[in-house]
Amino acid sequence: MEKLVLYGPSFSVYVRIVRIVLREKELIENEDYILKPFDVFEPAEHPKEFKSLSPFGKVPVLAHGDLGIYETSAITRYLDQIFPSPSLQPTSPSSLARMNQVISIVDNYAYPILIWKIFVERISAPEEGRECNYQLVEQAHSEAMECLAALEDLIDFNGFLFGKALSLADCYMMPIFVYFMLTPEGKDSLSEFPNIHRWWLAVKQRPSLLKTRSKWG
Numbered sequence: 199m200e201k202l203v204l205y206g207p208s209f210s211v212y213v214r215i216v217r218i219v220l221r222e223k224e225l226i227e228n229e230d231y232i233l234k235p236f237d238v239f240e241p242a243e244h245p246k247e248f249k250s251l252s253p254f255g256k257v258p259v260l261a262h263g264d265l266g267i268y269e270t271s272a273i274t275r276y277l278d279q280i281f282p283s284p285s286l287q288p289t290s291p292s293s294l295a296r297m298n299q300v301i302s303i304v305d306n307y308a309y310p311i312l313i314w315k316i317f318v319e320r321i322s323a324p325e326e327g328r329e330c331n332y333q334l335v336e337q338a339h340s341e342a343m344e345c346l347a348a349l350e351d352l353i354d355f356n357g358f359l360f361g362k363a364l365s366l367a368d369c370y371m372m373p374i375f376v377y378f379m380l381t382p383e384g385k386d387s388l389s390e391f392p393n394i395h396r397w398w399l400a401v402k403q404r405p406s407l408l409k410t411r412s413k414w415g
């Protein structure tokens with residue numbers, strides 16, 4: 199089989215989702231796949247093939263032989279099909295629907311709110327010499343609580359988000375939570391959401407998460 203090549207920096211939550219999936223499939227960086235890291239926010243660092251692989255300029259991109267795939271949901275489902283064990287998609291239609299709902303919630307709400315409006319303002323902006331926009335964080339706090347309340351209602355916790363097996367939904371949520379838990383808003387939120395809290399305690403030391411650490415954790 200052609201070697202997999204994954205483009206994107208290790209600090210990106212979306213790149214990490216794919217790396218977690220690869221790790222859960224027992225595929226190891228440098229042995230089974232190559233990571234090509236670069237700062238996606240610095241156009242000068244983009245590899246020359248990046249524009250044609252990723253027309254919207256986003257990471258991750260997975261190259262597999264002649265096939266180039268962008269969009270994390272397409273990449274992770276592709277990996278789950280070509281490396282079927284362990285399966286990361288539930289067979290029950292209701293659990294599969296819930297998994298897909300959580301992935302959409304991460305894409306459309308959790309990532310922009312918990313990561314961009316809270317984590318980036320609280321943690322990464324000050325590191326880069328920009329002052330935190332506290333007004334934005336305050337507004338985002340109530341949005342974050344609404345988002346977490348929706349997730350709390352959907353979760354059917356029994357070790358993982360949906361039952362006894364890890365799914366792509368867990369892989370999506372884990373890196374988002376690593377960053378969100380570095381913020382005061384994240385830490386304070388857990389007491390309000392017992393399902394999310396139990397899930398986070400169950401997964402936060404998972405090897406696939408620890409082995410894909412970024413500079414922030």
Ligand SMILES: N[C@@H](CCC(=O)N[C@@H](CS)C(=O)NCC(=O)O)C(=O)O
Pocket residue numbers: 210211212213238239255256257258268269270271
């Ligand atoms: N819809 C994309 C979103 C990926 C995404 O937002 N990636 C971020 C890094 S975490 C990115 O590439 N940002 C670069 C930019 O917006 O210029 C996916 O699911 O893969």
